[in-house]
Structure formats: C-alpha cells, structure tokens
Amino acid sequence: MSERVCDIALTVNGESVVETIEARQSLVDFLREKLSLTGSHVGCEHGVCGACTVRVEGVTVRGCLMLAAQCDGAKVDTIEGVSDSGEIADLQQAFEKRNALQCGFCTPGMLLTAQELLSSGAIPSREKIREHISGNYCRCTGYHAIVDAIEAVAQARAGSAR
C-alpha cells in the first residue's frame, strides 16, 4: 500500500506543514480537507472554472489539477494567507465597494488571478483584464463589475506608485 500514500513537507501561508497524504489527493482537497482552508473552492474538478485557484511558488495554479504530492517542498499561498498578510487588501476593498461579487464562490480564485495580473505594475486595458480572468467562471456578476474593480485598483496602485 506504500505507493498509495506519501509524506509531504511544504509551506502553506507561511506555516510549515508536514502531512501523510493519499497520493491521489488533489491540492485543493488537501487544503480543504487536511488543513481546513476552505477558502479555496471546488467548482468543476476538471480545471475549467478556476474556483480552486491558489498560488504555488508565486504562480497561480488550478488546485484541482495539481496533486498535493507535487507540492512537496513548495510554497503555497491561499486566499486565507493573502487576506491575513494584507497583500490584496485594496483588491478586496474594491470588490466589496463595487459589488464585484455576489455569491462569492468564485471570488477567492478571482482575486488571486487579478493579483497576478496586477503584479506587473502596469495598468491593463479592460480587454486585457477580461482576457486574464477568462479562466475564472463567475455566474453571478456578468463580469462587468469585476473588471471595474480590477481596473480601479490598477489605476490606484499606479497612482500611488508615482
């Protein structure tokens, strides 16, 4: 049975984690079930909806398409981590003020994807924003408010950087 389980050591939201896991367990199931980090959501389990988006080594990934076993030694950030660190506080505030979320199920993934886009420091066009978030499914908003919120933060960050 040894090939069915494996030990992994990784850093999740800055905390060291050592766990024995089933080799077949996806990263998002590991985060939700083993670590009780339920802010990453399971929407489609086949890599289309983006609700499970998390960051591994600074890059956004689909938590449902990556195995937890592949994260041995990696640095993983989830919505809980970037919320507590304050890294995306301005994006969160803009989403709240602009009502860029309704049910909120896509929001953690959407925020991490938006943060990835804005990390370059440039002010993306609305088309560029739409393109970048087009792997994150939102059934509620119709996307317009999300684009508004991301655009506003891009402008605000560029303004304060000057």
Next chain:
Amino acid sequence: MKIVEDTAPVLTALDRPNSYIGRSVPRPNLARLTQGRAQYVSDVVLPRMAYVAFVRSPHAHAKIVSIDAAAAQQAPGVVAVVTGAELARIITPWVGVLTHLKGIKSAPQHAIAVDRACWVGEAVCAVIARTRAEAEDGCELVHVEYEELPAVTDPETALDASTPVIHPTLGDNLTFERSLSAGDPEKGFAEADATIETTFVFGRHTGVTNEPRAVVADWNPGEQRMTVYQGTQAPHMMQNLFAKHLGLAEHQVRVVTKDVGGSFGIKVHTYADEMATVALSKLLRRPIKFVADRIESFVTDIHARDHRVKARIGVKNDGTITAFEIDDLTGIGPYSVYPRTSGIEANQIVNLVGSPYTCMNYKARTRVVFQNKNVMCQYRAVGHPIAVAVTEGLVELAAAKIGMDPLELRRRNLFPDDSYPAQTAAGLKLEKLSHHEALAHLDAMVNYAGLRAEQERLRKQGIYRGLGFASFIEVTNPSAAFYGVGGAKISAQDGATVKLDAQGMISIHSGVTEQGQGAEAVLAQCVATSFGVPIERIRVVTGDTDNTPYGGGTWASRAAGIGGEAAWQAGKALRQNVLTVAGSILQAKPETLDIRNGLVVDQDGGNERISLEEVARIAYFRPDTLPSGIRAEFVATRHYVPRAWPFSFTNGIQASYLEVDTDSGFVKLLKHWCVEDCGTIINPQLVDEQVRGGVVQGIGAALFEQCVYDQRGQLLNGNMADYLVPMAVEMPDIEVGHVVSPTADSELGAKGAGEAGTAGAPGSVMNAINDALRPLGAASLTDMPFTPDKILRALGKV
C-alpha cells in the same frame, strides 16, 4: 475609476431624515466572502459525519434487474450500501403536480430509483463511507444489472401512438396542455397586410451554479430532530417537504442555509439525491453529506427551456400588430419536478407572449411531454426568455417585412404609459408600466441614430454589425396565485422580526434568503430607514427555520419587494414601541418624538432627547423605574404579502450591439444596454448588478449553452469543457438605465429586479444577429444557441 462612493441624499423618495433607500451601500457580509471566510454547505463538517456518493444509471430508461453490493460493502471505509427499495421504507415518494395547472399529471418519484431508472444520471444505489473518495470507490464496486428499455427522447413524437409510454399508469406521455384564445385571432390575421410565420427553438440548458448542490443532514435520535444544512433558496418549503416525506412534524426539522454558491432557481426544487441524503441520515443515525460533483450536476441539476415554438404575427402596413399565435412544445424529464412542477415554464410562455403590446387577438397552445432525459423545471426568468424572444423576434421580422424601423413599430404597439391599469390579451393585470419612457431612454443611451449610421458605414467596408432590441415585462412579487392556490406549501408571504438589544443595536430575522443578490443589504437598508439607525448598527439573520419568521424564501424576484416591505413595516412597528417607552422616560408624548440616526429626537427641530442605548438600559435593566402601565416590547414582527395585484409586473427594454464574422460565424458582442423599471430602487448598485448578471446568463443561452442529448438519451457534453458558459473575455460591458414606477401595493413601492436581464437578453442578441446578416440575404436565425456553424449555414457557406 468606476467605483462611486455612496453618499447620503438630501431628500429621498421615502422621505425619512436618515434614509438609506436609494443608496448604493455595500452589502454587510462581503468581507467574509472576499477573505475566504464564508461557510458554504460544501465547507460544513460535523462530528461522525459520513459521505454519500450515488451509483447512477448509465441508461436513459432501464429496468433494474439486480444490485450486487457485496464487494462494495467490504471496501475500505464503506459504512453502508443502500438501495432504493431499502430507502423507500424511510422516505415516501412524491408527485409534482399543482391543482391550478389543470390536468397536469406525473408519476411517483422515489429518492432512489426503485425497479426502474428513467434518465441517465438517476441515482439507483447509495454508498456511504468515511470520505467522499471512499464512497466513490465503493460505487465502482456496486454491480447493477440493467435491462434496457426503449427511451423517449424526441418531444415531437412523444405523443405518437407508436412511442412507448414512460409511465403506463398515466396513459400517455402528456404532462400538461393549455390552450388559450383571446379576442378574435382569425379576424386579426385576416386584417393583416403581412403575416410572418416561423419556428423558434430554445436549447435545453442549465444553471451551472459555481458551487454544486450540497446538503448535510444530521438526524439526532436523542432529540428526534433533523437538522439539514442546505444550499437552498426556500428553507421553509424544504422544512415542510423533509418533514412530510420522512413522517416527521415540521418542528422536528430545522433547515439552515448558510452561504450559497449561486442559485438562479436551480436550488429551489426537490432533488431526489438530496432527499435521499436526508433519509440516509435518519436511517444511519449520523450526519451524512452530499456534494454533487460537476458531472452529477449536469445530469441532475434541473434543466430548463428546451422549447420549440411555432409562431405567427399579423401586422398592417401602418405597423399595427393585428394578432399573435403560438404553438409551443417542450419535452421535460420523466417526472414533473416537485413541488413547483415542470408545467410552469410552458404556462408562463402562454401568459407572456405579446404581453408588452396592446394587440388583443391572441391564440396559444402549449404541450409539455415526458422524456427519458434529466428533469426540467424553473430556472431564472422562467418562461420569459422564450416568450420575449418569440414576441420580439416576430416584431423585428414584421418590421423588416413592412419596411418600418423596429423601434417605431414598437412605439405604435406598446401599451401607452398613461393606459394603466391595463390587461394583456392573455389576461395579465398590469398596475403601472413605462414601456415608452423606457424605450425613449434606451434610444438616447444607445445613440440610436449614431449607431445606425455607423452600421451603414461599416457595411460598405464588409463589416457586419447588428443592433437588436427586446421589450419585455417581468413577473415579480408573486402572490399566492403562483403556487399557493395550486396546493403547494410555498409561502407567498414573508415575515421579518426586528429586535433592539441592550446596547441599542438592531437585529433583523427574515424569511427571505441571501443567495448573493444582496437581500441582506436591502433588509438592513429598509430597517435602518424605517426604524432610524445608522446601518452599521444592524445585523441580519436569514436562512434558518428555527430563527426566522415563516416565509417563502428567494425566487421570482420577491426578496426585496416582499421581504423588504415586511422588514420596513417591522422597523416602523419597533420604532413605535421604542418611542412609547422613550416618551414615558422623557414624559413626552410619543408622537412628538422620532428616532433618527440612532437617537431619540424631537419630531420638530430634531433636538436630541435620549440615546437608544439609554432607553434600552432602562427598559432591560431598570424597568422598575418605568410607570406600571408601560411594557417595553423591543421585538416586533410584521408579515407582508401583495394583495391588490396577483403579480407586480415590471418592464424594460434591452439592446444588443454585435459584430458577426461572416467567414468564421463567430459573434463578437460589442455592447449591451438595459433600461428597466423595478419601481422604487432600494439599492441602485445591487439592481444594476442583478441586471448585468442576468443579461450575461441570457447571453449564455443565446450563444453558447446547450445540453446536447443523443437519440438514446445520453448527455453528450455534461462537463464544463464541452458545455460552454460565458467567460469574461466574450462578454461586453453592459449599461443599465432606469425608469421608476413604484407599485402602490406596498409602502416601499419596490418591485423585483432579479430576472429582467435574463428575460430580455436572448431575444435582443437574436435580433441583433439577424439585423447584422439581413443585408446578406441570410435566412433568419431562430434556433438558439446561435453557434458559428448555424450562422455559416444561414449564410449558405456550409
């Protein structure tokens, strides 16, 4: 920067000094959602909880010969394997009919199939295990022997004598039929200068909520009580149904609805697998969790639309519409869905076709037939997208035929704004609509003349852009006329309880539910205004049958108009109660006092007299200092149901501007507009976002979404890679405008706004595509979704 700061208006429609009505205050619970701190049902974990997974039928119609569960029972982690026959001892079957849909019939449906499976995806056996993964492993070890039966999969032949009858006891495959004839349709068509006849087809599609359906059921044998955590729109309705079919009293059942990851009408029905989960908790005496995976969602979440409408319009050369006629056919699943039935969408189509227009000659027939496919039921904007696309498609085809501008043709036929109250040909009673003002507003918003000039100029360069419109009315704020009169225990009224606590803070407990649309913000705005406190002092509780007044929940755009009014009235009642005590403390007449911004003040002049905290302190801790006749009743409950009108109709008009690539058949949406009239606007931002989200759902139906079945009843694209939903990159910016015609049925005057977007978008997109292709002589496209291959075929290119 598009984010607009909310600021207090000088004077508001409802004229309270510290009014929040008409303001875009942010929703109170958003930070929880943006920080990943929400609690959806899929996040709920209870002690001793086990997970259920279902073995589902691979056949559209099959006899279940035998179920061999021996291997599954021995599998690691498996707690139990339960068949339909075993579970039927715990939970009774149901039949989805309503008495006001005359003649509607259906067969008993079990929580898990007994003897026979009737669609691909119907659960035939449950495996319960310590983890979801182990339950799924167990499912793979269950051996079910089936004997395949002929499947009914074509609505057009479902009623033929040669087609097998799915439920022999019902006699035929007809679920429901309705015919209507109003005015003199024959005469109307005889008087027409032109008649246009075509067939509209609407693809079967589904809600694709981002969070799949989820339920955790917890039977406590010690308390003899069932607690169900469920992502539902109607907790009290589900409480009634769980109790009824498990043989419990309603007070033995508590339904708790926490955060819900999208609903749109998907989560307001009885699902066999959810009923099974609740029954399994009772059987196994421990908490059981079921979360549908995406594949299960596609084959079990209700589907909707799937209508074929033969339609005809008569029009005179002066633009007068002389008659409408439709013949509608829809194929539902093998059962009419409980308790709302699968006849309502068809019924709505009959009610709504032609409804913006004064033409009184109307003939309609609809037939609803059983099929061996997944069940169909009410999904956002029930019937409207179909009725609107049929009506508005006919109107624009008629305009093209007689050579009249499509907006001008509408102006000549829409109910005049001063003609209310009015009644449509189908008999819908309209209190007050604003079609002409909305059309004028839209005309200005889109810069109609400018866009037409641009369109003309670009055509000369071989660029084909189209502009299409759709006027509509929308059913909101339903009274008992929708379901209650038909015998369903679905409450039309809703209640709100407001309380003043010992620190002067307010809580609201409401029977409507939060699905992300912002109901809790609206409730807080209503009570903050009618009671008189800053909105930060308000806490809202919804979604718990133990802790909220009995109510209908959230559907048919009723939460703000009905739940909001109940909260508004409860806030007023509590204000009177508090002022009675304050008056006693201050030795002033209560009617000379008011509560503003959290303070008791003089009605005249607004001078501060005493804080709410101080009134609460005296009432709760030193009631001995109050005169003997004064009792502090710092809890007030009010209920509200619309009485003057069966429904509060809203209206509006949408426009779609798009470009068709005539080589590839792809449609690029350039811009979308909607002007709607939902009466008093409690929160403009929330209304706009309901419209935008609804529009995109409608666009999905028009361009992408379809559940494709083959002749054997297999769903061919039941996953998100093959079933396309709108993503950000394909969607346009959407401008929203408003006209305000409050209903006089309530003090607030608010009508619903949740479905207007979905109602009008498919029709306007269809009309825009046809407008774009008209100069190329393309055949009219009337078969949704308008995929590139259909467009190329219309152009004769393939």
